[in-house]
Amino acid sequence: MAIGAFSVETVGDNADNAESAGEEAPSPQLKRRLGRADLGAVPEARKALRELLRHWGRPGRSEIAELLTSELVTNALIHTDHDAVLTATVGPRGLRVEVRDFVAHRPTLRVPNADDGTHGRGLILVQSLADAWGVRAHGVGKAVWFELDAGVA
Structure with a gap:
């Protein structure tokens, strides 16, 4: 299914065959390449x-x-001079969102001061609200990711 410039797809080769054979259905996934400095991609990603x-x-x-996705997308677009790739996957363990960019410099978690205004709080939000998060090297760049469980008992 297409959503603007985004695409939502099912991950796996044979979704219909897996369901009919009693196997677990493939996970829905959102994947989008974000253009360099395209801050219009932030509300599009949220939608x-x-x-x-x-x-x-x-x-x-x-x-x-x-x-949290808005924070990761904004960071990738503001702090790099390259494209980025957003991937969100819903799986049996919950949601995993990853924003990959093409700059090796790892983000720094820091406590903002009053002079920072509204800047510098993105990773603090991710750390506070995500069930898990991290940064991993990925080719010539890095991927910043977070996970959330569905929160159902």
Whole structure:
């Protein structure tokens, strides 16, 4: 299914065959290449993620996912001079969102001061609200990711 310039697809070769054979159905996934300094991609990413997560998790979980995705996308576009790739996958363990860029410099988690205004709080939000998060080297760049469980008991 296409959502603007985003695409939502099912990961796996034979979704229909897996369901009929009693196997676990493939995971829905959102994947999008983000253009260099394209801050218009931030609200587009939120909208596409909202569509992907329309029936996912307890109330409030998808909104947290949208906020954290916005932070990672914004960081990738502001702090690098390259394209980035957003991937969001809903699986049996929950949601995993990853934003990969093409700059090896790792982000630094820091406590902002009053002079920073509204800047410098993105990774603090990710650390505070995600069930897990991290940074990993990826080819010539890195991937910053977070995970959220659905929050259902």
